Structures are given as structure tokens and as C-alpha cells.
Amino acid sequence: MQDLLSTIEAPVExxxxxxxxxxxxxxxxxxxxxxxxxxxxxxxxxFDGIVGDFHAGATRRSGGREPWYPRGTEMRNERQLSLVAADELAIVAERMGIxxxxxEWIGANLLIEGVPNLSMLPAGSLLFFKGGVTIKVDDQNGPCRIAGRSVAENAGMADREAGSLLFPKAAKRLRGLVAWVEKPGTIRAGExxxxxxxxxxxxxx
Structure with missing residues (x-):
């Protein structure tokens, strides 16, 4: 049995x-x-997310990110919170020439400081806030044209359609994370x- 386990585990880092x-x-x-x-x-x-927020709810409707379901299928809401980092947004802005x-242009809820390569935090990472709240990372937040159009409009880009198309490319793996509430409570700025x-x-x- 030990030899078998060694063979199985050897290739796994x-x-x-x-x-x-x-x-x-x-x-x-x-x-x-x-x-x-x-x-x-x-x-x-x-447990439903931010009280009264656009993305609050125990469930949500599927969209383009879930092609395995018919669009509009009710599913678990793992996108209750959006987390971003200033250094990553600066890179995206530079790539877009703005x-x-x-x-707030891309619907973020938390601006996180102190985590290198925030968007690369793996699923399952836990954020324990000093005040008692815990949130759990679900995945990277895939950039989309809707957020891209918001960026183009707020930045005053001359060609807003081009800006909405550029954002998904410029922000790939830099758009932050989505997370859900594991332990509810109140988060305060600077916590x-x-x-x-x-x-x-x-x-x-």
C-alpha cells in the first residue's frame, strides 16, 4: 500500500x-x-451578502460565465462580494491608455491592501476581518464588457465601444476576486x- 501511495503522490507538488x-x-x-x-x-x-446591495442574495441567475446552464438558471450566489487591488487596477489602466x-466603476466592494498578486489568491482562501467577519474566496472575477463599458464611460474614452472590448483583454487575471460571506457581521474601512x-x-x- 505504501508503494502505491508513493507512486500516486510522487507527481503531485x-x-x-x-x-x-x-x-x-x-x-x-x-x-x-x-x-x-x-x-x-x-x-x-x-449570509446573503451586503445588506441591500445589487449582488446580495443566496442565489443568482446564471450568465455568460456559466455556459453549462441555460442563461437565467437559478444557482448558488458565490459572487456576493468583489475584491480588487489598487496596483492591479493601475496596470489595467495603463494597458488601456487611461x-x-x-x-467603484467596476462594482468593487473591497479595495484590499497588502496582498501581492491579489487576483491570484486561490479559491478557498479565507479573509478574517478583525471585527469578526469572515469571507471566502470563490474564484477570480472574470472581466466582462459590461464593466468595460463602465470604465470607458467614466474615464471619458473617445471610443467607448472599443474601451468596453479592450477591458476584458487588459484586465485578464487582474480584475480581482469574487467571494461569499462565511461569517456575517460588519466590516469597517481601514480594518x-x-x-x-x-x-x-x-x-x-
């Missing part, structure tokens, strides 16, 4: 988990009828966060 220190530099919430957010001092979170991309990155491996079958 296991990367140990680790802890990181971070901060919620800024917070944003969206009105119930539009995805763009606005700065707030605190976020009240329930001065800046503000987090310290302990990030726990899980043990990782690449499954090759």
Missing part, C-alpha cells in the same frame, strides 16, 4: 498554506438597481485582515 496580513483600504456598496458601487464607511454583511480605474491561503496542488488526473 504540494504547496503549503500560509498566512498574510492585509487591510480593507476602502469599502463600496451598490444600490439595488445598478452594479456600480459608491464609497461607504462600513459594510453590513449577512489615467486610472476607480474600484485589518488576516488572510489564510490554503494548501495548494495541481490536479492532473
Amino acid at each position: 504540494i504547496v503549503p498554506g500560509r498566512k498574510l496580513a492585509a487591510k480593507a483600504a476602502a469599502l463600496y456598496a451598490a444600490p439595488f438597481d445598478h452594479f456600480e458601487t459608491r464609497p461607504v464607511e462600513e459594510l453590513r454583511l449577512g 489615467a486610472e480605474i476607480k474600484p 485589518e485582515i488576516s488572510v489564510r491561503v490554503p494548501e495548494q496542488w495541481i490536479y492532473r488526473g
Whole structure:
């Protein structure tokens, strides 16, 4: 049995988990009828996400990111929160030839400081906020043309259609993360966060 296990495990590289220190530099919430957010001092979170937010809910409707379902299929809402990093948004802005991309233009809820390569945090990473809230990373937030159009309009790009098409390319793997609420409560701007990155491996079958 030991020899068999050794044969199975040999090709698999296991990367140990680790802890990181971070901060919620800024917070944003969206009105119930539009995805763009606005700065707030605190976020009240329930198991459905941000109370009263555009993306709140235990479930959501499937879209282009879930081609395995007919569009509009009711499914679990794992996209309750959007997390971004200022350094990554600056790279995207440079690629698009604009001065800046503000987090609220693309519907972000949390601007996170202190995590290198935020968009590369793996699924399952946990963010423990000092005030008691815990959120869990589901996946990268794939950039789309809807967010791209918001960027183009807010940045005053001359060709807004071109800007909406450019954003998904410029923001690939830099658009941040989506997460859901594991332990509810209230997050406040400037709050310290302990990030726990899980043990990782690449499954090759």
C-alpha cells in the first residue's frame, strides 16, 4: 500500500498554506438597481451578502460565465462580494491608455491592501476581518464588457465601444476576486485582515 501511495503522490507538488496580513483600504456598496458601487464607511454583511446591495442574495441567475446552464438558471450566489487591488487596477489602466480605474466603476466592494498578486489568491482562501467577519474566496472575477463599458464611460474614452472590448483583454487575471460571506457581521474601512491561503496542488488526473 505504501508503494502505491508513493507512486500516486510522487507527481503531485504540494504547496503549503500560509498566512498574510492585509487591510480593507476602502469599502463600496451598490444600490439595488445598478452594479456600480459608491464609497461607504462600513459594510453590513449577512449570509446573503451586503445588506441591500445589487449582488446580495443566496442565489443568482446564471450568465455568460456559466455556459453549462441555460442563461437565467437559478444557482448558488458565490459572487456576493468583489475584491480588487489598487496596483492591479493601475496596470489595467495603463494597458488601456487611461489615467486610472476607480474600484467603484467596476462594482468593487473591497479595495484590499497588502496582498501581492491579489487576483491570484486561490479559491478557498479565507479573509478574517478583525471585527469578526469572515469571507471566502470563490474564484477570480472574470472581466466582462459590461464593466468595460463602465470604465470607458467614466474615464471619458473617445471610443467607448472599443474601451468596453479592450477591458476584458487588459484586465485578464487582474480584475480581482469574487467571494461569499462565511461569517456575517460588519466590516469597517481601514480594518485589518488576516488572510489564510490554503494548501495548494495541481490536479492532473
